[in-house]
Amino acid sequence: MSDTSKLFYTKNGYAAMKIARRLLSLEAGERIPRIDDFVKQLSTGRGTVQGALKLLEEMKAVCLETRGHMGTFLIQKDEAALWEVAGLGRLVGVMPLPYSRKYEGLATGLMESFESQGIPFSLAYMRGAAHRIETLRHGRYDFAVVSRFAGEVAVQKTKELQLVKGLGSGSYVSGHEVFFSNPRETVIRDGMYVGIDPSSTDQALLTEYECKEKRVQWVEISYMQLLDMLKEGKIDAAVWNKDEVKFSLPLGRGKLQSRQAYETSLAMSEAVVVTAHKTEEFYPIIDRLDPVQVRRVQQMVEQGETYPRY
Structure with a gap:
């Protein structure tokens, strides 16, 4: 058992895990929730929340700055360290089988985008948007890549799903x-x-x-x-x-x-990322996907300027 895993068995460690998940959604320079907010959300004491924040700083997962009545601000964060403390494991997405250069490029772009954030990530491949959406609903994957059309149809059919990010025209198919x-x-x-x-x-x-x-x-x-x-x-x-x-x-x-x-x-030309509400802790991470970066890498693979990696 890793030292990080052992932390979860202490009150401060468990609170740190929950707080880490919240801080993952914030950018450097943003104000973090008040201690009283965390106390209410976690149903714990102020001392436990303060201990959890101190623990995250000692682990160098975050650097915080208190600014009096203005609150506490996130000055810097280590995405990989926060992710580990949050105990979220590996982020797993499912997309179409990479049978074309476009899909090879899309997979490569997604891999590079998440890795640049320090997020452990892997992809699974499955034919048929209906199959991918169904496995997402049953919790087998954290997100699914489908066309915008298929994504909007799925979201309209069930309130369990949310369309989180579009990756730009031509990212799914050329036509x-x-x-x-x-x-x-x-x-x-x-x-x-x-x-x-x-x-x-x-x-x-x-x-x-x-x-x-x-x-x-x-x-x-x-x-x-x-x-x-x-x-x-x-x-x-x-x-x-x-x-x-x-x-x-x-x-x-x-x-x-x-x-x-x-x-x-x-x-149907645009690729979109769809998640289920049961994996809502991943929304902020997926929302930070940079469509420009993903498309740039995708086009480089399509044009033979770089090798696919997925």
Whole structure:
């Protein structure tokens, strides 16, 4: 058992753990809650709160300055030390499988952003926004990366979730197109067999919009199999993001014909971070993600200027 873990078994140590979680959300220069506020929140005595603050200073997790009637201010903090005292463990997010350079870049950008804050962090990968949201709701992960469209739909459906941070237009996909097994095809026609993945909120909805008023046959498959089934001629068409498709593939391709599909696709281009209320202590940490930094790293990976790391 580490020395930090042993602290949790003392009154001061337990209070320090709770206070550390609160201080993680503050920036240097901000005023911290009053001792009386901590006393009320933690249902403990003033002496315990004062001892906990002193303990955090002795561990060099924070540097505090008292300014009389103005209160106490956070002058400096060691994110990694505070995180350890807070006992939050490793922050774990879940995002799409990194099958494209864009997703490899997104994963790398997230890793570098959290690591620059001194936060222990790892990523898991799972296909389908619906699956990622469901595992988030059940507490398997601390946050999920989905498209803005899928995130807003999920938040509207349940009050358990919150959309915390957007990462900028084009951070999730560059756009969507329709791909065909016949290289000469450019539009979906009646009688075609069209691939659809019900677990992918974005792909399923765009497919439904694009095929509205057309007499087509749905073929339910995983989006990971779409391109293979197109190449093998097992389906005639599929709507998919154009980041994954190599231009050398002998497939037909065409723009979305449905205005509804096109406009919805635009709302699906941005990656967002969604959390559950049961992990609300992570909100401030995730909210400090720098979209500019994440996108810069992502674009460097996409352009081959740096290696992906995830």
